[in-house]
Amino acid sequence: MEKVKSFTFKVAKTADSNSKQLKAQNGVALAGCSLKELFPGAYDYACAQPAHGDGAWC
């Protein structure tokens, strides 16, 4: 199970935080995302993925 190698992932696997806590309540618009890059390319678009459109934050 413990295949992760980075400190970040090791913390994430043990921390209380998870996606349920990170998601906003229905009806409350998304909280303060940082735009990684405005348009697709070699960057990360976490905040805008439709899959997280119900209240993802960053």
Add this chain to the structure above:
Amino acid sequence: MSENVLIITNSADLHADIMVSLLKDEGMNSFRIDLDAFPRDFEISKEIHQNQFRASIRHIPSSTEIDFNDIGAVWTRKPADFTFLSDDLINQEKAYADQETDHVLNSLLYSLDCYWMNHPLAVRSALWKGEQSIRAAKMGFKIPMSLITNKPESVRQFVEEVKDEVIFKAMSSPFLGAEKVAEDEQVVTGLGTTIVTDDHMQNVASVKEVPCYFQEYIAKKFELRVTIIGDHVFAAKIHSQQSELTKIDFRDFSAEIQYESFDLTDEMNVRCRDFVHSYDLQYGAMDIIVTPDDEYVFLENNPGGEFLFVQQLVPEFNMMETLANYLIKGAKCYSSKN
């Protein structure tokens, strides 16, 4: 006639839905490009003849079209992955399609000489949290002690020096790349701001794998979300200490905590505005801690930060209307020059 507003976003953007309606009510035309439907649902054309540039874009489903010479303002909102006619492009063809479409789109947009809220280049330059802290300190903000490193020994030293608690957070995205892999491949789904514990420090050698961002934990009386729209400053007081769920990271919306309007000092008001404008941004959403000693500590600025949730929680903030007015004014100003 340049009195049109171009909105660049994705189809899930509620902010844009509302803005289109507001602009319409004010008699302002808008054209929306949802990047998650681009280029599939759009016809684009750009011609350069004898040094004259002409470009247009048509939204096929609605049969609406706009000439790029008629765009007076652009509101850049949210990104998305492109969608193509075929959803089964082979990997290399898909990679090329993405990069070529990116190039085409930016060739169109960067050619626009108009009002921007915000220009992509300004957003790009303003993103980096490690740089933001240095700039904020130069501009008079207090900032937390922080460390970005892939050296385990530096982390140990930092934890010793700070004495009080140390927090850890991802600089790029709290989803930790989860959205980039299939659900059954996700080993973690996210990580908010987290207090570093002795248990975590048992794994400190693993910072060698990927650089990490540590900060001294700043005790909070409350937090501020300061949203800058043009020259307008909206400061929301977030009573994050009312719930255990939001004490460390206020962005847990399962907790019902109070938000209210807050009067910044004149000095802080100007400093926040100047900070955002220093990047040539017209919009920014800043996170600031107010300590029990009433000191203001800068955390970060989000050049594409959301604001509708603030307006929903602090109804007297007319942020959407203010932003609409900037777009309208910007478009009309550009129109009068051309």
